[in-house]
Amino acid sequence: MFVTNTDGQSRLTVDKVYSAYLQNSGTIIEQGQIKGYFYLYQSDKIDRRTNEYTLQIVDENLNKVQDIKFEDTKKLSLLESAYNGSSLAFLFKNEEEKMLQMKVYDLDGKLKFTYSRPYSKKTDGLMAQYETMHTDEGMNQSVFNLGDKGYITVLPLRDGRDQTYEVDMYSSDKKKQWTYIPDGDDQKFAMAEYLGTTDSLVILEVIRKNRRMSGSGTAHLVGINPMTKKKVFDIDDEKDKWTFVPSSVLPVAGTGKFIAMGNYFDKDANIAKDASKGLAIYEIDNSGKILNKTYNSWAVDIAKHLPMNTKGKIDNIGYLYIHKMIPTANGKLFIVGEGYKKQASAGGIALTALGAMAGGVQNQGVTKVVVTDLVVMEFDGTYKIRDAKVYDKTNNTVVGGPMSDYTSQHTLAMYIKMVGSFDYQFTTGNPDENNFVICYSDWVKSSDYKGETFNSIRYNGTKFTQDKIELKSKASRMKVLPAKAGSVMVIEYFKKDKKLEFRLEKLG
Template sequence: MRKLLYVLLFVGTYVVSAQTKTIENMVEFKVKNTGAFLDDANDVDGYYFFYEVDKLKKGMREFAVNILDKNLNDVAIKKFEASKKIVLADNAFNNEAIMFALFNNKEKTLTLKGFDRKANPKDDIVITLDKKVARLFNNGLRAGTLSSVLHPVKNKGFILITPNFDGKGTGYVLDFYPSNENVSPWKYEFIPSERGFHSVTPVALNDKFVVLVDVRTKGMSAKREFTTIVLNSQTGEKLFEKVYDKNDPKLITNSFISEDGKISVMGQYYEPNAKIAKAQSLGLYTEQYDEKGEVVFSKRISWQEDVSKFLPVKKNNKLKDIGYIFFHDIIKTQSGEYYGIGEQYKKTVSALGVASGILAAAGGGIQAGGYTQLTIKDVYIFKFDKDFNLADVQVFEKGKSRIQNLTDFGSPQLSAYMIKALGGFDFVYSQRDVKRDRFYANFIDYERASDKKEKKGEKRKAGFVFKTIIQDGGELTVDNIELSKESKNFRVLPAKVGYILLLEYSRKKKSSSLRLEKLNIK
């Protein structure tokens, strides 16, 4: 899959002074083994790296946790020994501690290994997994389809989400593990009373609330039932839930919690009795609740009546020549306006999927993955006023990229929902500059590098561009840093405001080089 990368880039010509750092003795590098210390505005205060250092006797390995500050200076490095069977399933940072989830398929265990910001270790938490749960973990890790299982609660602890097979269907368990002594652990368990597979995704959480989206799927049916569940993040108590039934079906993809404790959800709404996995939505939807679940604000933005004032919309509610838009983030400015950061996509036939299917059929096997893909293209920024009326839509061109769908069944919207959980879009992260009331929306732009042709008729190389869309004083502008395809073990990480971090792994040297690059913004 092109986007679930160990991959990316090499810096091009538009760079200003860089700070650099090299991490030696890395036996192997994987994208999920790195992370940034992020605050509420996604500003960066440092980085952490988890990697294998050495092979020891009797099936053991030496691992290291290395912590750097935001200027790439060493803060601490701690080493420990563990079985060669462990695989890093996930990691997270909650502003005071780092947590690594280490999976051992042979022993059917998940070990939560924690460190503070100076890499001082905390007591390990070893969890014995049910055989079915361990099998799901193992299959997901091998296929690259395991989404996040660890979710940080700022300055409090971490939530671990695992499946539950106790009911008639498949449910889930949320276990909260504190990162300090002043907080108590809790458990929230959902045991379904009806057949069907329930999956749950946290869409917003802070020190007061955990906002979950529960998706129920029954067999291969196109029917999906969505429920928003809000928990007390200090006790795990369910405060309320909102069921979007057949009379009012909705697909919720975003949520944010305001400073005054109001909970907002955003997604798309559909005709009564519509099957979300197949139907086209009628438009965008947002609703705000108080802590008791009472609706304090509700707004619908129709494709036909509202969005059509800015973009061409066909009679069937589809955006003409555009396809669909997936919103990655909703940002509120100090002036009270909202900006929806969206990315254009279409569901198309995958040449790779077709070829794989032919080979699988010829060999008498079963194809892994589907025949379809998401083709991802331009950036769409929706501007809303303080009452959430649509005020403007701006389009920013971006090269095409493609990612294989996990299944051919269901609507493009549902495919996008699944791909987003795996980090498959070109969107990297958004960041707010609170002091200047700015925000930055950051993307990887494929096939847009402007390499000059040296000879007549020479084909231009496809390349990569790091694209930053900047909102300043209500105006949106673009900054690009050109990148090439010379490296296949490279990625972009968030950095302190106004910078990006470029990380490249060398298999030959068994080391990672880091470069802090300044964006071309004033």
């Protein structure tokens, strides 16, 4: 389908764009190489009840490959999208029919399958979440790819006082769908977060409580086989010295095992409120057997390379959220993290004080949450930290008010991720050949330039170098995607002019 054209254009303009969520665009990758892009937008208004939508596919040089149009109710909302190497999936909310619809297209733009399910009171929380957090910067919250097997959704469900989840698989090869719902009394209050997949597993972090208000709950690493539809393992830390809360997983190619990384806590700690002891890395095989555990404490191990306190906070950076694990051919493991912290809010303090003086009791919130610097850590083959470096960037405020006063640092990290307020964007390159590029956005204000920048940290096997490009624009919204080596692809949406513009930009 895709033919490489080194002389192709590097800019594309699309007119008659009535509505577009840039989040629902993405890259098409074949054998590790960028081969094209996809995006879906509202291209026309047919009548007062019907809109026209267009699925556009372009190659790596922004030449149009496919242009697929379809008509549907104007009450159709595009929620999320995903790509699995051989097809594209789009999750829609159809308010007219009260349905969630998953549409799967092949890379020629042909609609292969439509899966539908009604949404009800059990999914009200999910619908409210989309309404309040559906932004161009947000991460996929519920839809993820399963390679050539298809796609899964991980949906929160609420039934009265019970809160649980379900996992739905949608095949992209033939029309087939199944649902996994956990059972048992200990599942009546369970929250699941998708961590990743291996060639035979969907891996979730699940926090469970026996009763809704029974403390902070227990953390579990759950593996589900998407083909047998059965749970393969459910790992907790009941017999361990520490409580392990996984936050990311990394399959180890060709070994039948994966790495799980996350924070570890004192055994009697409240994992929703208390500070962690450090970072743990577990090696686990696909049956759920733990092969190795490595712990790096904030106070001793990590403090040798970063200025830390015993509560896991880095000086001037705050707590660390882990974005990416990058294994390289030379046996090293690089971890990309980003800081976030609470700060006193002068405006919130003043408003709260004024309210108190006036006899009111409403709390306006006296803190705010800011995202801080990027941190890259290097671990050796035994998963012990060997080096770390902080990359300075401008702090940006994410949320303020009572939520930031009372919410735990772990819950705040999940919120920041969901609304897309972390500055980390993506990692490209070829770690198998000891080279990769970490990309993030920033906002600078200097005598030479004021505005957004897109930054890269490049590793060549021995050292890191940095580049950046300036992204000053009059666009309503903007998004940056990976591109062919040495470049990025910039998408700009001009709402007033009803157009999308795409361009390739050289890094450095």
